[in-house]
Amino acid sequence: MIERVDELPWLKTQWSRLIERWNLGRLPHALLFEGRNGIGKTLFAGYLAKRLVCDGAHGAVEPCGHCKQCELIAAGSHPDVRTYRPEDSKVIKVDQVRALGEFAVASPQVAHHKVIILDSADKLNINSANALLKTLEEPNPDVTLILLQQSGKPLLPTIRSRCQSVLLPAPDTETAQQWLSSHLAAREEGGEADAGVQARALRLASGAPLLAREYIEQGFVENVDACLDSFRQFLKSRLAPEEAAKPFVKLGLENALSLMERWGADLARLGVGAEAADPEVADILGYLAGHNPPHRVHALLGHIAEARSGLAYNVNPELEVERLLFEWLSFMPRKKRAG
Known part of the structure; x- marks a missing residue:
């Protein structure tokens, strides 16, 4: 929990606009916070919840920090503010959304307003997304629902259309x-x-x-370096696939796929004469870009995206990583694989 919005200075403009609308009684009942992962969306939403239930702000931009509501928020025990997240970091299940709906229709217990934060709303499955629609279609005027989109996966249009989108920029x-x-x-x-x-x-x-x-x-940076070293050795046929996959599996499958997506994007950039975003991998990717047409790069990115869509299921990380490593290996000219 942040203590002042100044702690996230790149979000001050968005904060001021939201509080102005709140003070005027014009804040939408459902907000969708969009933006890059890791810019503070969750902290921003939590601080907004604190301001919306604060009894001592009296039109101020920031919550007072010392009223009963603010103290309950700080203690993480406010009965009128709840956060729902994916179970096991995979999907938000329909039972969670039903519980959210029951909480939304109940009257506030100690505050004048209630706030619900749905973290990683992009991880709603079809059933849970449909269950959420009822809450969005029949809003309680005493409740503000804040959805956080943490990835590029699109929300159902029926959900997006019932929320006010707020783009939170990166610094x-x-x-x-x-x-x-x-x-x-x-x-x-x-x-x-x-x-x-x-x-x-x-x-x-x-x-x-x-x-x-x-x-x-x-220690993520060090783990990425281990992945890069294994990647280089595998492309030169100096490392068995099961050994090459180990640092990627240690990184976690979702992070490993993100890393390969970055490399794939750099491969595409280098293929059209642009610079790589990651200079540490520019040499090997530049070599691959010079020996493969763009349509192969696009196919690779598509296969990585397909692997990402399977994260909600019980896929085998080792096999998934090995499969993609072999696809990367196919980009190497045959005479160089044993070099």
Whole structure:
């Protein structure tokens, strides 16, 4: 939970607009927060919930921080604010949405308003999405529903059309670097190494500072380097597929697919003469781009996207990674695979 919206300075404009509408009594009953993963959507939604139930704001931009409602929010025990997330990080199930609907129609217990946050609304399945429609179609005026879209997977048009979309932007590079530096503890390697790790993490996070911080704290950058090393060795036929897959599996299948998507996008960029987003992999991808037509790259990206769509099911991570590694291997000229 943030204490002031200044902690996410790139979202201040969106915050001001939402609070202005709230103070005028014109805030929509359902909001859809869209934007890149790792820019603070969840924190922003939680802070907005605090402001909407605050008793001491009296038209101010920020919540007061000391009324009963704010104290309950800070303690994580406010009975009129609930967050629903995917179970087992896969899908939001219909039973969760039914519980959400029951909560939405009940009167507030201690506040004048209720807030429901549906995190990762893009992970609704067909049944849970249809169940949510009833709540959206019959809104309770005492309830604000905030949906967070955490990936590029589209929501059902029937759900999107019943929400007010709010695009939350990513910070510019300088702001992201400043935020990341100020929110990281000093690393043992010293200033220069620390700055290099931060820059690499921000590239991997596509400029999203909260995700970059998570990457650094979890050793994600080092794990990506292990994946890249295995990738290079496998393309040269110096590593068995089951061994090459190990660092990708350790990274987690969803993260491994995201990494391959980044490499695939860089492969497409290099194929048309543009620069790679990740310079660490530009050499090997540049070589592959020079030996393969664009339609093969597009097919690869399509297959990675298909693998991502299967994350909601119990797929075998090792087999999925190995299958994609073999597709990458097919991009190598045959005479070079044993080089």
